[in-house]
Amino acid sequence: MTAEELSEKQAEEVARQKGLQNRILCCTAAGCVSCGADGVRRALEAEIESQGSGGRVEACGTGCMGMCGRGPLVLSSADRQLYGNATAADAHALVSGDAKDRQSLAGRSIDLNAPFFSRQLKIVLANSGRVDPEKLADYIAAGGYQSLAKALEEMTPRAVVEEVKKSGLRGRGGAGYPTGLKWELVAKQVLPTKYVVCNADEGDPGAFMDRSVLEGDPHRVLEGMAIAGYAVGAQLGYIYVRGEYGLAIQRLQTAIKQAEREHLLGARILEQGFQFRIDLRIGAGAFVCGEETALIASIEGKRGQPRQRPPYPPASGLWGAPTLINNVETFANIPPIIERGGDWFAGIGTARSKGTKVFALAGKIANTGLIEVPMGATLREILFDIGGGIPQRKFKAAQTGGPSGGCIPEQFLDLPVDYESLAQIGSIMGSGGLIVMDDSSCMVDVARFFMEFCMDESCGKCIPCRAGTVQMHDILQRMTTGAASEEDLDTLKALAALLRETSLCGLGQTAPNPVMSTLKYFPEEYEAHIRDKHCPAGHCRMPAVSREATA
Amino acid sequence: MPASSAVPGVKDNREKLLERAMSRHQYSGDALIEVLHTAQELFGFLSRPLLKTIAHKLRLPPSRVLGVATFYHFFSLKPKGEHTFVVCIGTACYVAGGLSLIENLERHCAKAGQTTPDGKVSVETARCIGSCGLAPAVICDGGVLARVTPQALETELSKIGAQ
Numbered sequence: 192m193t194a195e196e197l198s199e200k201q202a203e204e205v206a207r208q209k210g211l212q213n214r215i216l217c218c219t220a221a222g223c224v225s226c227g228a229d230g231v232r233r234a235l236e237a238e239i240e241s242q243g244s245g246g247r248v249e250a251c252g253t254g255c256m257g258m259c260g261r262g263p264l265v266l267s268s269a270d271r272q273l274y275g276n277a278t279a280a281d282a283h284a285l286v287s288g289d290a291k292d293r294q295s296l297a298g299r300s301i302d303l304n305a306p307f308f309s310r311q312l313k314i315v316l317a318n319s320g321r322v323d324p325e326k327l328a329d330y331i332a333a334g335g336y337q338s339l340a341k342a343l344e345e346m347t348p349r350a351v352v353e354e355v356k357k358s359g360l361r362g363r364g365g366a367g368y369p370t371g372l373k374w375e376l377v378a379k380q381v382l383p384t385k386y387v388v389c390n391a392d393e394g395d396p397g398a399f400m401d402r403s404v405l406e407g408d409p410h411r412v413l414e415g416m417a418i419a420g421y422a423v424g425a426q427l428g429y430i431y432v433r434g435e436y437g438l439a440i441q442r443l444q445t446a447i448k449q450a451e452r453e454h455l456l457g458a459r460i461l462e463q464g465f466q467f468r469i470d471l472r473i474g475a476g477a478f479v480c481g482e483e484t485a486l487i488a489s490i491e492g493k494r495g496q497p498r499q500r501p502p503y504p505p506a507s508g509l510w511g512a513p514t515l516i517n518n519v520e521t522f523a524n525i526p527p528i529i530e531r532g533g534d535w536f537a538g539i540g541t542a543r544s545k546g547t548k549v550f551a552l553a554g555k556i557a558n559t560g561l562i563e564v565p566m567g568a569t570l571r572e573i574l575f576d577i578g579g580g581i582p583q584r585k586f587k588a589a590q591t592g593g594p595s596g597g598c599i600p601e602q603f604l605d606l607p608v609d610y611e612s613l614a615q616i617g618s619i620m621g622s623g624g625l626i627v628m629d630d631s632s633c634m635v636d637v638a639r640f641f642m643e644f645c646m647d648e649s650c651g652k653c654i655p656c657r658a659g660t661v662q663m664h665d666i667l668q669r670m671t672t673g674a675a676s677e678e679d680l681d682t683l684k685a686l687a688a689l690l691r692e693t694s695l696c697g698l699g700q701t702a703p704n705p706v707m708s709t710l711k712y713f714p715e716e717y718e719a720h721i722r723d724k725h726c727p728a729g730h731c732r733m734p735a736v737s738r739e740a741t742a
Numbered sequence: 743m744p745a746s747s748a749v750p751g752v753k754d755n756r757e758k759l760l761e762r763a764m765s766r767h768q769y770s771g772d773a774l775i776e777v778l779h780t781a782q783e784l785f786g787f788l789s790r791p792l793l794k795t796i797a798h799k800l801r802l803p804p805s806r807v808l809g810v811a812t813f814y815h816f817f818s819l820k821p822k823g824e825h826t827f828v829v830c831i832g833t834a835c836y837v838a839g840g841l842s843l844i845e846n847l848e849r850h851c852a853k854a855g856q857t858t859p860d861g862k863v864s865v866e867t868a869r870c871i872g873s874c875g876l877a878p879a880v881i882c883d884g885g886v887l888a889r890v891t892p893q894a895l896e897t898e899l900s901k902i903g904a905q
Contacts, residue, residue: 222875225886259875396832396870434779434816435871473779475814478869492774493806494813553834553874560875590833624874626833640836644869650813 192453193462194340197331204332212247213269215285217277218320219252220406221399221438222560223262227278228252231263234279238286248286251329254407256320257308258301260559266320273301306576307558312539314547315523316563319407324442327449330410336455338526342418343463346529351422352378355525357533359545364390364481364518365592365621366697367544367610373515376505377423380513385425387416388509388516390486391432391439394478395593396644398624400549401519403561405432405439408523409446413469415522417456418529420467423515428469431486434476443471478594478648482696483508483516485650496652497696518622520549540566544609548620552578554590554627567607570599574627584629588712592621594641594648595701597708598634617708619701633730634709634716639667645702656699659690663706670717673724673733680721684710756784764799771802774810778817787818815869823857823864825902827895828881832870838877846892850899863902 192200208214217223217232235250242248256264261275267285274281274296284292302308313319322329330336342351356371377385389412393401405412416428432440447469450456458466472490479485480495487509489495508514524546528536537545544566550573553559557579564573570589574580588598597618599606606612610620628637646660666683669675687703694700710717719725724736763780767773777796782788788811797807811817827847831840844854847865857864873879876888882898 221886222873225873225876225879226888259873262875393872394869396836397834397874398870399872399874402872435868473776474816475775475779476816477814489775490772492770492772492776492810494810551874553877554837559834559877593833624833626837626874628837632837637837640833647869 192455194344197336197340197461200328201331201334201337204328208332211249212244213249213267213288215248215250216253216256216266216268216320217250218254218256218262218264218266219324220255220259220319220403221436222255222259223264224438226262226276228263230279231265231277231282234282235265235285238282242283242286244286248288250286251323252325253321254319254324255316255403255561257311257316257562258558258560260557261301264301271303273303274299275301307562307579310568310572310577311563312547312565313563314527314536314539315404315520315549316407316561317527318411319403319561322408324407324409325445327410327446327453327455330408334530335410335526336414336461338529339414339417339421339455340461342421342529343461343465348378348422348424351418351529354533355422355528358524358528358536359533359540359543360521360524360528360536361544361610362518363520363524363548363622365595365619367620370517370521373505373517374419374422376503377425377513377515380506382513384512385423386509386512386514387419387423387425387428388486388490388504388514389416389428389430389519389522390481390483390516391430391436391519392474392480392486393433393436393519393622394481394648395595395622395624397551397553397590397593397626398622399551400561400623402433402436402439403551404519404523404549405436406442409439409442410450411523411526412443412519413446413450413456415525416469417460417467418525419515419517419522421465423513425515426466426468428467429472429490429509430469431472431474431480431490433474440471440473447471477650478644479650479696479698482698485696486516487514494650496650497698499695520623541607541609543611544620548608548623550623550625552625552627555581555584555629555632556627557582564608566609569605569607571604573608573625574604578627581627581629584631587628587630587632588634590618590626590628590637590705591624592619592701592704593624594644595619595697595704596621597704598628598637598712600712617704617711619704631728631730633671633726633728634713635667635720635726636671636728636730638706638709639664639671641705642667642702645698649698649702653693653695653699655690655693656695656702659686659694659699660702662686663690663703667706669735670720671726671731671733672735673720673731674735675721677721680717759784760796761799764796769800771800771806774800774802774807775814778807778811782817787821789819820857821861823852824862825883826864826866826881827851827898828866828868828871829854830868830871830873830877830879830881832868832872832874832877834874835870835878840878842892843878843880843890843895846895850896863899 265277361367485495485497797804
């Protein structure tokens with residue numbers, strides 16, 4: 192299709208949707224599907240059929256609506272009513288729209304004006320929960336692929352790179368490297384073959400942002416990648432997606448096929464000279480593959496082991512060719528930046544961190560789910576206003592950045608969350624997992640948990656990481672079982688410094704972070720475990736102590 | 743040795759399907775992980791003879807194929823049980839008590855990473871399945887169970903007659 196046909200199609204679909212009496216949106220993201228959303232959707236479709244409302248009422252699936260803890264979620268769009276814990280039995284009331292029928296749903300109504308919704312700012316997730324991820328027309332109706340058309344028709348590749356630079360967008364995978372600069376590095380390379388790679392190997396435990404974006408709005412990521420391909424001069428892109436994300440893989444495959452059929456991907460995109468294909472590569476369960484050089488090795492069919500940098504992938508990446516690697520959320524930010532301009536994007540956020548950030552709220556928090564806030568929002572706003580606070584118990588710490596990050600204790604609740612301020616207090620932005628812990632969580636055990644993760648996931652290439660994570664885990668294990676000595680603490684600190692300075696890649700270099708940050712903010716817990724053989728949170732069982740006592 | 747010896751006595755077209763997957767990638771060694779994915783999907787696990795066949799067809803040293811197959815958690819070199827329980831122990835599930843679910847399964851079935859001697863149930867752990875809003879989560883034969891309690895787990899076990 193051409194750009195004009197795209198606009199015609201958009202107008203057509205918008206008019207069709209406006210003509211409907213009601214559109215009932217049923218969240219079909221992984222969270223809601225596992226609570227039975229598919230059944231609710233089927234029941235809705237059957238009910239529309241039996242009430243003879245076809246053509247007037249429509250039921251469709253959407254991406255994540257955010258409140259994953261209360262799924263399955265259903266939104267009746269005519270009267271803007273959101274219901275949680277929906278079941279197939281609710282279908283009749285939802286379709287008929289009769290106030291009397293709806294009474295059975297009243298108790299499960301979720302207020303769309305609650306802070307959970309009103310305090311968020313959605314750019315990346317703008318379509319999530321609004322469009323059907325399996326229908327291209329829905330995405331087009333929401334303005335999809337217009338940014339790609341604008342880039343191809345009105346902008347030179349150089350201008351696209353400039354716009355991204357102007358936006359101040361930084362990599363959302365965790366490290367926060369300026370995206371525009373990365374694009375420029377790849378664009379400058381004169382070699383004919385270049386690649387664009389989307390890192391969707393979201394391995395951090397407690398993070399499901401990328402998964403939700405891929406499941407809820409796959410076309411957005413494809414569009415972002417195609418714009419990147421145009422800007423840097425690449426004709427082939429790969430999405431490296433976690434093997435565990437079956438639904439995301441399936442929706443991406445569908446989306447790629449749909450886009451190719453309509454000439455939005457493939458040979459002559461929008462019937463212009465530009466060509467760009469996207470292939471999926473399915474990961475096989477290795478956390479280290481989130482590291483860019485390991486990811487490249489994995490796409491090449493090898494063990495996912497990182498290599499020395501430089502050369503960095505923009506100079507020599509996939510099969511030695513210049514390669515642009517960005518995270519899912521980064522690519523999802525691109526279409527709105529092209530549509531509304533870099534200045535608009537740069538107006539959101541803080542001085543050095545622009546735009547919004549998607550967080551996955553989990554752990555001891557009332558509203559578990561997926562949220563998006565402007566950079567610079569405070570943790571208090573995120574956890575208490577949007578997250579609804581900690582049920583029953585007292586807040587202790589929030590963990591960001593997964594096994595590479597650190598914990599944020601209570602005294603920093605009012606800190607604006609951006610790349611710099613989190614780094615200052617010894618944590619990192621990471622990819623967006625935000626795990627909340629209350630006073631029943633033991634920080635030493637949390638450190639042990641993350642170290643165990645790094646130990647399992649170490650690829651084994653460099654010795655500091657391979658042997659160091661095992662040693663650190665052993666010490667932490669001794670602490671949580673009551674068998675540690677004072678010396679162990681010194682060894683732990685020495686090992687942490689060693690790993691940080693001498694490991695080959697980010698996995699090893701950042702593995703000590705959870706230990707260092709819990710040591711910094713909760714030293715008394717470590718002391719209690721070592722000296723008093725006591726776990727203040729009452730979590731660790733200390734079998735070594737009871738053995739001694741009975742001996 | 744032909745790949746079908748992985749499951750003796752089973753006559754089917756799985757070999758043909760695997761061959762097709764390899765030819766789609768022009769027998770390129772770069773496609774090793776894709777081919778292993780297909781092979782595991784078809785045969786359930788990657789047996790040594792199967793790995794050897796793949797190495798031969800893709801013209802790769804068997805050591806490289808075994809190296810890749812053992813590097814990634816997703817690939818299994820042992821046959822799986824009739825039913826599989828994957829307990830998530832990502833951070834959210836861990837703080838919500840995922841560990842006690844594993845202990846429960848280990849008491850009733852097999853140790854994590856193993857299969858019961860009768861081949862009925864495999865117990866596995868996963869590093870975050872991305873369903874953190876449903877913690878603690880367990881994947882039972884491909885379906886995600888949300889906010890699982892030890893009691894719910896036992897109900898699930900008795901459903902498949904493993905208790």
